[in-house]
Amino acid sequence: MGRVERGAARKVAGVRPVGFFDELMPGWGFRGGGSIKDAARTSGEPDEQGILSYLRQGAEIWSEMGAQPDVLDPEGPILAGAGSLYTDGVWLWRDDLTYYVATYHLVLPQDFITHVRERDHAPPRVPESQLLDILTNDLGIRVGRAGTAG
Template sequence: MPKVKPVGIYREMYPTSRPELPVLAESYTKRVIADRSNVVEYLREGRPIYDILEDMVDLVGRREWIRSARSLRSDGVWVWRVDSIFYLERYSLEIPDEFLEHARQRDYRPDQEIDFSDQLFKSSYREYI
């Protein structure tokens, strides 16, 4: 079973070292992503995979709280956290071209019919909690 790919998930979101993830402060871009709002809506519409009722402070501005920040969403190919949506909407952060093409090919509508099981969660999603 192929592993899901993370989008908008950064090292700073975790208390332990996650060297495989990008650093938030190094993820800013001057590139204009013209359809960023459509991509953010795609992220919002992703299927909830795991809910965590814990609010977290915005790691950049440190003034706003993000509800259920660590909760996971997915489209079956990619995985992201609720706070990922916040950061990718609010800040000029890079979004991988591979993910942009993925969302565009689906006309910004994530698949809601994800084959999901405990085994799939443990093998693909759990590491992003």
């Protein structure tokens, strides 16, 4: 893809963030996720497996090489690539959201749950041009061609 510069993230009228809780870093500049502790519960949605499938099948838009501990359990696993990002073209989430929903049955915004159900738990294919637009406009990442100013 070429040279990549990671700038300050900003929310534009593009993708909507889901699962960017205060304890999770990087937060990409998205605010309002609240504490993950407040979102944890003992059981999930009746269709939690479908929601997890949707999250796993999103289009990967950014890969993080780092690893982070489970922020709710100091004895829990280390999550490789936790800050990697996925999207369905409408919503944007971190890779570790799948782990936290599966393990702690997080409450997610009803708008997101409705969106997933309306698509029968199957995210659409996101065109590369839209992924680049999300990287540039929503995440503030400049992507240039190798050997150019970007």
